[in-house]
Amino acid sequence: MADTQKQxxxxxxxxxxxxxxxxxxxxxxxxLLGVRGLNFGMDFTGGTSVELEYAxxxxxxxxxxxxxEAGYEQFVVQNFGADTTxxxxxxxxxxxxxxxxxAGMLAASGAELExxxxxxxxxxxxxxxxxxxxxxxxxxxxxxxxxVGMRFQFKFGIASVIPLAHDVIIVLGVFALFQWTFDxxxxxxxxxxIGYSLNDTIVVADRIRENFRKMRVGEPWxxxxxxxxxxxxxxxxxxxxxxxxxxxxxFFGGEAINNFALALxxxxxxxxxxxxxxxxxxxxxxxxTREDLMVPAKEGxxxxxxxxxxxxxxxRM
Numbered sequence: 485m486a487d488t489q490k491q492x493x494x495x496x497x498x499x500x501x502x503x504x505x506x507x508x509x510x511x512x513x514x515x516l517l518g519v520r521g522l523n524f525g526m527d528f529t530g531g532t533s534v535e536l537e538y539a540x541x542x543x544x545x546x547x548x549x550x551x552x553e554a555g556y557e558q559f560v561v562q563n564f565g566a567d568t569t570x571x572x573x574x575x576x577x578x579x580x581x582x583x584x585x586x587a588g589m590l591a592a593s594g595a596e597l598e599x600x601x602x603x604x605x606x607x608x609x610x611x612x613x614x615x616x617x618x619x620x621x622x623x624x625x626x627x628x629x630x631x632v633g634m635r636f637q638f639k640f641g642i643a644s645v646i647p648l649a650h651d652v653i654i655v656l657g658v659f660a661l662f663q664w665t666f667d668x669x670x671x672x673x674x675x676x677x678i679g680y681s682l683n684d685t686i687v688v689a690d691r692i693r694e695n696f697r698k699m700r701v702g703e704p705w706x707x708x709x710x711x712x713x714x715x716x717x718x719x720x721x722x723x724x725x726x727x728x729x730x731x732x733x734x735f736f737g738g739e740a741i742n743n744f745a746l747a748l749x750x751x752x753x754x755x756x757x758x759x760x761x762x763x764x765x766x767x768x769x770x771x772x773t774r775e776d777l778m779v780p781a782k783e784g785x786x787x788x789x790x791x792x793x794x795x796x797x798x799x800r801m
Contacts, residue, residue, distance in 0.1 A: 495712045495760060496705050499768060502761035510650060513657020520660045525667030526560070526573050528613050530605045534572045534583045539596035541567035544739070547590065554589050562740040569600075617671050624678050625649060636689055643766035644685050647758035651681050654754050655747055669744040677751030680726070684719060684759035691715050692767065704772060708764050716760070723756040 547561050547570065558575035572586060583602035591597055625645050633641030652674055659666050691711040699707050727749065734745035 493713065494709060496709050496764065496768065499761065499765045502757075503765060506650060506758070506762055506765075509654050509657070513653045513660070516657045516660040517653075520663065522656065522660055522666040523663040524614070525665040525670075526558070526575055526605065527668040528611075528666070529575065531558075531573055531575045532582055532602060532604050534574065534586050534602045535564060535600040536570045536572065536587060536590070537598045537600050538568045538570060542570065542595060542597075544570075547572070550590060550593060551586075556586075560740070562738070570597075613668070617668075620671075621652065621674065621678075624675060628678070628682055632686070632689070636693055637772075639767060639770045639772050640689050640693070642770065643763045643772075644682065644689065646766050647685055647755075647762040648678050648681055650758050650762050651677055651751055651754045655750050658750055659743075659747070664743055664746065667743065669741060670747045673744045673747035673751065676748060677755060680748075680752060681755030681759060684722070684755060685763045687718065688712060688715050688759055688763060692764070692772075696772075704768065708767060712760055712764060719756060719759065723752055726752050 544561050544563070548559075551559050551561070551572070556574060560573040562571055563569065564571035574582070574586075583599055587597060587599040625648055628648060629641045629645045631641075632644040655674060655677060656666075658664075659670065664670075688711060691714055692708055695707050695711045695714075696704075699710070730745050730749045730752065734742060734749065737745060
């Protein structure tokens with residue numbers, strides 16, 4: 485009788501196509517970052533924030549229209565704690581009259597409001613934020629490399645960090661392409677993308693390690709394929725559920741978190757792809773073998789250790 489057993493999808497059969505796609509996207513993203521750059525928000529470039537207290541909850545869209553008609557170009561309007569408290573962030577440089585001018589202009593429409601206060605963030609503070617945020621991302625990647633290298637094996641550490649850098653670069657490239665505002669909320673989203681993508685990658689890596697020890701017959705190609713096949717349902721379910729929440733945030737969360745949700749949506753999609761193809765692909769390129777995951781035989785015994793055990797404190801993490 486013919487063998488009717490269903491064969492798992494050959495994920496690694498598409499690894500060359502995936503490699504070309506990933507390299508192309510990363511190169512284009514780096515080129516966009518170099519040529520167009522990021523459209524930094526006022527968190528990084530500096531500006532003035534004005535806090536107003538209304539007698540009744542106002543329409544944010546109406547406030548935006550009034551500011552646009554008055555000639556102000558770069559501004560963000562959002563609620564600040566309560567529906568009646570409004571925070572307006574503007575790119576205009578600080579001057580003694582700016583906050584009063586804005587409050588007077590809005591009050592001229594008949595709204596009852598009170599100027600609570602204003603403050604100015606200089607460009608020097610913005611430059612420091614840029615440097616600190618870049619350093620924070622690099623430190624996050626370095627810590628991941630160290631942790632995964634200790635928890636699994638150094639090749640797995642490299643195969644985990646490369647996808648994370650891949651995901652971050654592509655998200656930044658999309659923001660550079662469309663010139664969406666890059667502010668502190670987007671930076672927070674990037675850090676969340678690193679955590680999300682790492683979690684996905686660790687699940688796949690753990691199954692690959694387990695199967696390398698259990699499956700005594702089979703090439704690395706077959707073992708990695710089987711590992712991805714065993715975890716793909718969990719990956720799709722997790723990503724799909726996360727995307728539903730993020731889409732709800734994007735469409736119903738308001739303008740203040742639109743870019744945050746956008747960055748996470750792109751990051752989840754790219755991170756799901758990279759945990760399947762980029763990470764596993766890197767293991768294939770580095771030639772991971774079953775021997776990489778075994779403890780060297782004890783001298784004088786001639787016995788092969790069954791498996792590599794991580795330190796006890798790592799098992800508790």
